[in-house]
Amino acid sequence: MILRHTFTPHNNTRLSNLCGPMDEHLRTVETGLQVSVAHRHEQFKIDGHKKNAERALEVLQALYELADRPIRDETVQLMLAGDSASLSEDEDGTQRLHTRRADLKARTPNQSVYLENIATHDITFGIGPAGTGKTYLAVACAVDALERSAVQRIVLTRPAVEAGERLGFLPGDLTQKVDPYLRPLYDALYDLMGFDRVVKAFERNQLEIAPLAFMRGRTLNNAFVILDEAQNTTPEQMKMFLTRIGFGARCVVTGDISQIDLPKEATSGLIDAERVLKRVKGIAFTRFTSADVVRHPLVARIVDAYDAQRKTSSAVSTTRSR
Incomplete structure (x- = not known):
């Protein structure tokens, strides 16, 4: 299955952070979900089994929302480990814990x-x-x-x-x-x-x-x-x-x-x-x-x-x- 998606509004900084240095984040998504990701500017093409391709698109969309600043490798890996509900920060009702790690919550x-x-x-x-x-x-x-x-x-x-x-x-x-x-x-x-x-x-x-x-x-x-x-x-x-x-x-x-x-x-x-x-x-x-x-x-x-x-x-x- 091939999915095509255009990220809007177009933002070169967000696209750069989404892809990572030398498209490193895209390669991580490819390896983790067994898909192929190609892009030209804001237009992305995802090739793979239907479920994996849809999941890859879901992850990329979530990453794009976070891409106003550079994205850590750990963030990409955690998103790949979680289900679609765990991609949102607060709206999923996931229990948060009072520790020094403000971002700590369930990932799967x-x-x-x-x-x-x-x-x-x-x-x-x-x-x-x-x-x-x-x-x-x-x-x-x-x-x-x-x-x-x-x-x-x-x-x-x-x-x-x-x-x-x-x-x-x-x-x-x-x-x-x-x-x-x-x-x-x-x-x-x-x-x-x-x-x-x-x-x-x-x-x-x-x-x-x-x-x-x-x-x-x-x-x-x-x-x-x-x-x-x-x-x-x-x-x-x-x-x-x-x-x-x-x-x-x-x-x-x-x-x-x-x-x-x-x-x-x-x-x-x-x-x-x-x-x-x-x-x-x-x-x-x-x-x-x-x-x-x-x-x-x-x-x-x-x-x-x-x-x-x-x-x-x-x-x-x-x-x-x-």
């Missing part, structure tokens, strides 16, 4: 469901591949709740498991030893609150970051609690963590079951929890896919390639076992 339908689940359930699970915003949006919701005084503190935790490596002895005191495992959570906090505010929040005990092993025996009241990298918990650890939740608390558990770093014979606490708790009222599960990836477009393709290989390997193993 599953992210919208995820934010809604966090707002309406005491415990929410976010399960899916890397780059889908599971952890970042959960931390953003926690910061938002703290800003609104809906909770008194934020507690962030991760299991201290090496990602397929043996790091050996780590020098330093306890804080320095566990810091590498928790660094992604610090990065999200700095981005959403700013370095100075994060430091002050730690001083006031409004922020706490700790390894999962430190949760045993505690009761967390009036807190927003996030367990990240939950695929690396055991069923016993997951049960221990979930039973820490106290009155006035909200909990989010995130993980990617395709990146489990536990020993092969061990069962992932995240997989076990989804099986055991899927019918428990008050608990919500949000499943992300490669379509929700909001990093570089290659990340989604990498996720799909590994998923396809895993399914093929599983099918071969099943056939051999018969």
Whole structure:
């Protein structure tokens, strides 16, 4: 299918920003949607499957509205990741969060469901591949709740498991030893609150970051609690963590079951929890896919390639076992 469109009113600055340096933004749209985009001045021609061509035109029209100033590569990639409703800034009713990032909102339908689940359930699970915003949006919701005084503190935790490596002895005191495992959570906090505010929040005990092993025996009241990298918990650890939740608390558990770093014979606490708790009222599960990836477009393709290989390997193993 070939779509033709003329951008009016004609504006050379907007057209230049829309296309990007050396037509870089157009090439990104072509790669992301498997279409061909050609243009002569304000007249554009899009060639591809009907659905993809219409989607490409939709993205280009949205970009043209933003093109009064240069458009960042990230903006183009985020628009390609979202559905048509997510292209508008405020009219779609998407929940916005009170953080330092004024533009922070859901970029895909599953992210919208995820934010809604966090707002309406005491415990929410976010399960899916890397780059889908599971952890970042959960931390953003926690910061938002703290800003609104809906909770008194934020507690962030991760299991201290090496990602397929043996790091050996780590020098330093306890804080320095566990810091590498928790660094992604610090990065999200700095981005959403700013370095100075994060430091002050730690001083006031409004922020706490700790390894999962430190949760045993505690009761967390009036807190927003996030367990990240939950695929690396055991069923016993997951049960221990979930039973820490106290009155006035909200909990989010995130993980990617395709990146489990536990020993092969061990069962992932995240997989076990989804099986055991899927019918428990008050608990919500949000499943992300490669379509929700909001990093570089290659990340989604990498996720799909590994998923396809895993399914093929599983099918071969099943056939051999018969």
